[in-house]
Amino acid sequence: MGSLEVDIAGLKMKNPVTTASGTYGSGKEYSDLIDINRLGAICVKTVTLKPMSGNPPPRLWETPSGMLNSIGLQNDGVEAFIDNDLPFLSKQDIPVIVSIAGTSIDDFSRLAKMLSAQSDIDALELNISCPNAKVGGMIFGSDEKLAAEVVSKTKMASTKPLIVKLTPNTGDISAIARACERAGADGLSLINTVYGMSVEVDTLKPRLGSIVGGLSGPAIKPIAVRMVWEVAKVVNIPIIGMGGILTAEDALEFIIAGASGVAVGTANFIDPQAPIKIIDGMNKFLEKHGVSSIQDLVGALKIDS
Amino acid sequence: MHQITARVVENKEITRDIFRLTLFAPAVARESKPGQFVHLQCGVNQSYILRRPFSVHQTVGVDAFDVLIRVVGDGTKWLAARRPKDSVNLIGPLGRGFTIGAELKRALIVAGGMGVAPLVFLALKLAEEKVKVYTVMGAASKDQLLDFMDLKRLTRKIAVSTDDGSQGHKGLVTDILGKEIEEADPDVVFACGPLAMLRAVAGISRRYSTSCQMSLEARMACGVGACLGCTVGAKDNYLKVCSDGPVFDTQELGW
Ligand SMILES: Cc1cc2nc3c(=O)[nH]c(=O)nc-3n(C[C@H](O)[C@H](O)[C@H](O)COP(=O)(O)OP(=O)(O)OC[C@H]3O[C@@H](n4cnc5c(N)ncnc54)[C@H](O)[C@@H]3O)c2cc1C
Ligand SMILES: Cc1cc2nc3c(=O)[nH]c(=O)nc-3n(C[C@H](O)[C@H](O)[C@H](O)COP(=O)(O)O)c2cc1C
Numbered sequence: 001m002g003s004l005e006v007d008i009a010g011l012k013m014k015n016p017v018t019t020a021s022g023t024y025g026s027g028k029e030y031s032d033l034i035d036i037n038r039l040g041a042i043c044v045k046t047v048t049l050k051p052m053s054g055n056p057p058p059r060l061w062e063t064p065s066g067m068l069n070s071i072g073l074q075n076d077g078v079e080a081f082i083d084n085d086l087p088f089l090s091k092q093d094i095p096v097i098v099s100i101a102g103t104s105i106d107d108f109s110r111l112a113k114m115l116s117a118q119s120d121i122d123a124l125e126l127n128i129s130c131p132n133a134k135v136g137g138m139i140f141g142s143d144e145k146l147a148a149e150v151v152s153k154t155k156m157a158s159t160k161p162l163i164v165k166l167t168p169n170t171g172d173i174s175a176i177a178r179a180c181e182r183a184g185a186d187g188l189s190l191i192n193t194v195y196g197m198s199v200e201v202d203t204l205k206p207r208l209g210s211i212v213g214g215l216s217g218p219a220i221k222p223i224a225v226r227m228v229w230e231v232a233k234v235v236n237i238p239i240i241g242m243g244g245i246l247t248a249e250d251a252l253e254f255i256i257a258g259a260s261g262v263a264v265g266t267a268n269f270i271d272p273q274a275p276i277k278i279i280d281g282m283n284k285f286l287e288k289h290g291v292s293s294i295q296d297l298v299g300a301l302k303i304d305s
Numbered sequence: 306m307h308q309i310t311a312r313v314v315e316n317k318e319i320t321r322d323i324f325r326l327t328l329f330a331p332a333v334a335r336e337s338k339p340g341q342f343v344h345l346q347c348g349v350n351q352s353y354i355l356r357r358p359f360s361v362h363q364t365v366g367v368d369a370f371d372v373l374i375r376v377v378g379d380g381t382k383w384l385a386a387r388r389p390k391d392s393v394n395l396i397g398p399l400g401r402g403f404t405i406g407a408e409l410k411r412a413l414i415v416a417g418g419m420g421v422a423p424l425v426f427l428a429l430k431l432a433e434e435k436v437k438v439y440t441v442m443g444a445a446s447k448d449q450l451l452d453f454m455d456l457k458r459l460t461r462k463i464a465v466s467t468d469d470g471s472q473g474h475k476g477l478v479t480d481i482l483g484k485e486i487e488e489a490d491p492d493v494v495f496a497c498g499p500l501a502m503l504r505a506v507a508g509i510s511r512r513y514s515t516s517c518q519m520s521l522e523a524r525m526a527c528g529v530g531a532c533l534g535c536t537v538g539a540k541d542n543y544l545k546v547c548s549d550g551p552v553f554d555t556q557e558l559g560w
């Protein structure tokens with residue numbers, strides 16, 4: 001049997017599958033339904049320095065092959081995370097990735113410092129790509145200079161590997177990716193949701209309380225695969241690909257395009273078994289094609305010249 | 306909480322566009338409490354992807370339960386087309402149901418339209434606990450008064466309103482609620498129905514200083530408290546309808 005093991009930004013993962021931040025709570029929510037320890041890693045909901053109440057409802061709208069959300073980073077703040085959620089995660093024996101966001105560079109540094117002191121956290125994911133937070137969020141992720149600055153300052157404050165999560169809502173994602181790499185990022189994850197909107201015509205009202213939101217699910221997969229492919233060509237750090245992954249075949253598309261790992265988001269809502277089915281499906285694929293390691297498939301895209 | 310691929314035992318159209326779908330799921334039937342819901346995957350397809358939430362209507366024997374489904378869109382249409390031996394993937398039981406306090410003696414149930422779905426199960430539990438139950442029920446018309454006979458059997462008095470006057474008071478349940486509260490003098494009002502009705506029920510209950518629990522609806526993605534998509538604004542924060550609710554005390558909501 002082929003090996004699914006990967007090493008992403010220093011994280012030793014027994015398979016390339018992790019969860020997409022914000023779709024998996026702190027993991028506890030799903031632990032009745034799946035064996036969390038089968039995952040390659042777990043990435044939890046973005047935490048901020050202070051509690052955030054999030055955006056006004058309605059926050060969800062289902063769209064063809066996808067969904068819009070405007071959660072707005074609702075969370076109880078980093079201290080509550082450490083007290084209430086981390087103990088559960090500590091008991092799991094898979095790497096834990098904690099996603100962080102802030103409204104200023106100082107926020108990111110302080111979060112990185114506080115979380116670096118926690119031995120049960122294995123990596124930090126810098127969320128500079130949330131389309132739903134009024135301040136910060138995507139602003140950092142759509143400007144090369146700002147992105148580089150937040151990454152290098154956070155890197156200085158952190159002793160954990162730093163993965164930077166990129167937004168598709170920018171002109172040149174490759175330029176941002178390169179800026180993050182130069183500033184010291186250990187890995188990249190992409191993509192966050194695609195900025196979107198829907199209108200209820202009978203009432204002339206927006207479907208979401210905050211008018212605009214982020215599109216996720218199968219509808220965005222081709223965009224995500226293309227961005228992973230573009231970014232993989234210009235950086236040397238590993239990439240975690242995500243956006244609409246429902247099946248092993250979807251996951252393999254990302255890997256072949258250049259991702260070393262994949263994250264499962266919206267698919268968890270559809271079928272909590274999705275990550276397990278993806279892992280099993282990858283195993284079958286390796287076997288069927290006689291591939292000895294999933295790593296041999298990373299960036300293996302064949303282009304006829 | 307379980308994820309089960311449940312076999313369809315029966316699917317019956319009880320009135321136009323309303324189906325009672327019975328699913329074989331022993332663990333869910335055993336563990337469900339009134340007011341809890343199940344999250345149903347309505348087929349696997351490319352156009353719509355999310356599960357749909359439905360109240361547990363009643364348990365059927367010890368191994369099965371049913372849901373009442375009003376066909377309103379693609380997901381419910383798919384469910385309506387299920388036949389015995391087909392299967393439906395479900396997650397459940399989910400959420401917090403109605404709280405039946407140990408000292409509860411008298412209760413008033415308010416059902417509006419499809420909101421009746423979780424309330425027969427509740428009335429059954431209340432009857433088991435020897436609580437005196439009164440019911441106020443409203444619907445568009447007589448043929449839409451679902452579960453009328455069951456509720457009538459389980460309650461001391463049932464008052465009815467219909468929009469078209471085909472049975473009972475012509476108008477809204479909330480027109481007759483005050484009078485029924487005065488008569489029944491309940492310790493608590495349990496309500497489920499359209500949002501406008503629930504808002505009004507909350508107001509009337511407050512006027513009579515009667516505590517009030519109501520089951521809310523919200524669009525859901527995960528159904529298990531992970532995505533924070535289904536929130537309702539409470540006094541000074543947001544609560545998750547799927548896991549903090551769907552049943553809330555109106556005081557928690559600040560209504
Ligand atoms: C806790 C809870 C219990 C419910 N119990 C029942 C019940 O017992 N019987 C019943 O007939 N209906 C019930 N509903 C409403 C039911 O979930 C919707 O009617 C159903 O999701 C519609 O799906 P659709 O694909 O047919 O409609 P569409 O309108 O095509 O659905 C589009 C999207 O909107 C969502 N949606 C549409 N209407 C609602 C709604 N009212 N509430 C939440 N999400 C909605 C769908 O889930 C889907 O994601 C309940 C809802 C909640 C939240
Ligand atoms: C409900 C919801 C909440 C999300 N919250 C966050 C978040 O807090 N932080 C973050 O970095 N990404 C968040 N995301 C984005 C996902 O992590 C992921 O990048 C995106 O949804 C694309 O993957 P998917 O199509 O598999 O869901 C959220 C997505 C959804 C659907």
Ligand code: FES
Pocket residue numbers: 524525526527528529530531532533534535536545546547548
């Ligand atoms: S539907 Fe995800 S938290 Fe309620």
